[in-house]
Amino acid sequence: MxxxxxxxxxxxxxxxxxxxxxxxxxxxxxxxxxxxxxxxxxxxxxxxLPAAVANDAPARAAEPMPxxxxxxxxxSEFDTGELKPSGNPLDLAIDGAGLFELELDNGTVAYTRDGQFRLDGEGTLRTMQGARLANAPQIPLEATDVRVSSAGEISVLMPGDTERSVLGAVELAVFGAADALQSVGDNRYTATLAAGTPTYAVPGEAGSGKLQQGYVEMANxxxxxxxxxxxxxxxxxxxxxxxxxxxxxxxxxxxxxxx
Structure with a gap:
């Protein structure tokens, strides 16, 4: 009992x-x-406990029981949620595998699928909570018509220019076992030994998903x-x-x- x-x-x-x-x-x-x-x-x-046995019978080991x-x-399950248009050119949704890498204020890195970004006073892409999008180029505040291709290439149109300027590209972090990432709140995750070492890929390559500009990925x-x-x-x-x-x-x- x-x-x-x-x-x-x-x-x-x-x-x-x-x-x-x-x-x-x-x-x-x-x-x-x-x-x-x-x-x-x-x-x-x-x-x-082993069942009672005769004196001359061999002893039996204890058997496991529930x-x-x-x-x-x-x-966490990382299958893609519904992609909804937001109308904001700085909102990026990942259609497929991969995560955005963030640089936190304490110097550590975290990963997220929440692609709602905004520009700070220096033209840096940051999340709504203030974390910086790692390896992303700075966008001049005077730039207009910001475009992000499905492969992560960021281009803008500067005042007085007739041709677009390519600033750089956004890369995605891909884990071998993303479901083993450790959730730390605010839709952020940290790497673990079970998740493996992240590899960085151009969106749409090496098993990563493509980016959708002006879209927000909803919860799955x-x-x-x-x-x-x-x-x-x-x-x-x-x-x-x-x-x-x-x-x-x-x-x-x-x-x-x-x-």
């Missing part, structure tokens, strides 16, 4: 985490660049799928709660018999 308590408790903890993750997915359905998360579970192996469940990982959350998962998680939570309650009642009965 004690084992039943621990198994039920582990199930309650795991399903509570599942419900929290699903709720976060639903809450961010309208967040540009948001990637839904999924919880992976693993069995906890307990050890059963010991509940635990959360092995929480991953599907309401029907999330609600179905939420219902199953709630039912699993209720079943584990019933197991916990039943084990408590049995233990109470046993305790009363000893009186």
């Amino acid at each position: 004690i084992d039943a308590l621990y198994i039920a408790a582990s199930g309650l903890r795991s399903e509570q985490k599942q419900i929290d993750v699903i709720s976060n997915n639903v809450a961010n359905m309208q967040t540009p660049g948001f990637k839904r998360s999924r919880v992976n579970f693993a069995d906890v192996a307990g050890t059963a 010991g509940g469940t635990r959360i092995s990982s929480t991953i 959350v599907q309401m029907i799928e999330e609600m179905s998962s939420l219902v199953m998680a709630q039912r699993a939570y209720q079943l584990n709660a019933r197991v916990l309650q039943a084990a408590d009642q049995v233990l109470e009965t046993i305790n009363n018999l000893r009186r």
Whole structure:
């Protein structure tokens, strides 16, 4: 009965985490660049005592038995969300694999799929939270008609010029196992050993997606799928709660018999 308590408790903890993750997915359905998360579970192996054997029989090792469940990982799924036109030429959406690399104020780097950029006072492309788009060229503030090709090439039309000037290009970071990236909030991710070392590619090459200027990638959350998962998680939570309650009642009965 004690084992039943621990198994039920582990199930309650795991399903509570599942419900929290699903709720976060639903809450961010309208967040540009948001990637839904999924919880992976693993069995906890307990050890059963070996059955009684005759004195002359060889000893048998203890056999593994179910010991509940635990959360092995929480991953983000990076399939492309719906691309919606924004009308802002500095908004960039990735149609396919890859992430934008950002330089943070503390000197570290992070990665994101949220391509809503703005120019600061020096012509630097920055996110809405102020992080700088790494390896991106500066855009003169007096430049007009900023264009970004599907391959990431940035060109502008300067005052008095009749031909466009190419300033540089935006590269994408591609990971071998993007789902192993560590989420750090604000639609940002950091590299991990499991994700591998990023490779940098021209958009549309080396397995990376192409850029869509003037578009915003929406969250890849599907309401029907999330609600179905939420219902199953709630039912699993209720079943584990019933197991916990039943084990408590049995233990109470046993305790009363000893009186």
